[in-house]
Amino acid sequence: MPVSLRTGKLNPSDSLTDYACIHREMAPSVVMRRTIGHFFGIMHHWSDSPSTMYIRTPRTPSNDFDAAHFKKALSQFATGVTVITTRLADGTLLGLTASSFNSVSLAPPLVLWSLSDRASSMPVFSENSHYVINILGAGQAALAEQFARKTGDRFAGVDFTLSRTGQPVLTGASAWFECHNRSRYPEGDHVIFVGEVEHCEVSPQAALIFHDGGFVQTAKLEK
Numbered sequence: 001m002p003v004s005l006r007t008g009k010l011n012p013s014d015s016l017t018d019y020a021c022i023h024r025e026m027a028p029s030v031v032m033r034r035t036i037g038h039f040f041g042i043m044h045h046w047s048d049s050p051s052t053m054y055i056r057t058p059r060t061p062s063n064d065f066d067a068a069h070f071k072k073a074l075s076q077f078a079t080g081v082t083v084i085t086t087r088l089a090d091g092t093l094l095g096l097t098a099s100s101f102n103s104v105s106l107a108p109p110l111v112l113w114s115l116s117d118r119a120s121s122m123p124v125f126s127e128n129s130h131y132v133i134n135i136l137g138a139g140q141a142a143l144a145e146q147f148a149r150k151t152g153d154r155f156a157g158v159d160f161t162l163s164r165t166g167q168p169v170l171t172g173a174s175a176w177f178e179c180h181n182r183s184r185y186p187e188g189d190h191v192i193f194v195g196e197v198e199h200c201e202v203s204p205q206a207a208l209i210f211h212d213g214g215f216v217q218t219a220k221l222e223k
């Protein structure tokens, strides 16, 4: 497919939907400004740098890889490992292992993680006002496995305390973030949760890492 390099000016043949999608990473106000300009056929003078160029390539009709190949490729991205915990009003504890954690914003302090839409804990994490994200240390691989199991009591034999809002904080975690359940964004077969951090604690140590389908731990490189 030919790749057209374009200036920021609108092309009357672009569909509004495509345009909004291509610019989905822009602020909604920017998409709206450009969409309105398009609608009226105005040759807009963009507030962006006039030298800004966009690459526009049509989407491929289908992916040329299967899920196993996609997962293998993703597994090369080493992540930390968390256990995300919450509690029902009747005291029932919930928790699951998640490696999809990441930081989002410093001010306000925001983090994200994603939960499979098949997760049994989805209704609770969707409705509870708070949860705690526990970052596991290198010595906590067994906890990561325990909190990913489909059956059994995941909290059996687990040492924890309760946060201000009553969520389990796993003893020995290298850090933990008590989050207000700020927003949720369904995407594909997962829901992205954005949490606003109300409290966090740190206990620096070697980190548990998930890479290529297995657990490893961090070690400082020799200088």
Ligand SMILES: Cc1cc2nc3c(=O)[nH]c(=O)nc-3n(C[C@H](O)[C@H](O)[C@H](O)COP(=O)(O)O)c2cc1C
Binding pocket: 081, 095, 096, 097, 098, 099, 100, 101, 114, 115, 116, 118, 119, 120, 121, 122, 144, 145, 147, 148, 149, 150, 210
């Ligand atoms: C290292 C590791 C990372 C995981 N990361 C996630 C994740 O980010 N999101 C997710 O939905 N499941 C993740 N899982 C799978 C869940 O822990 C597992 O499916 C769990 O059973 C879901 O719990 P639930 O069905 O009780 O909610 C991960 C599992 C492992 C072992």
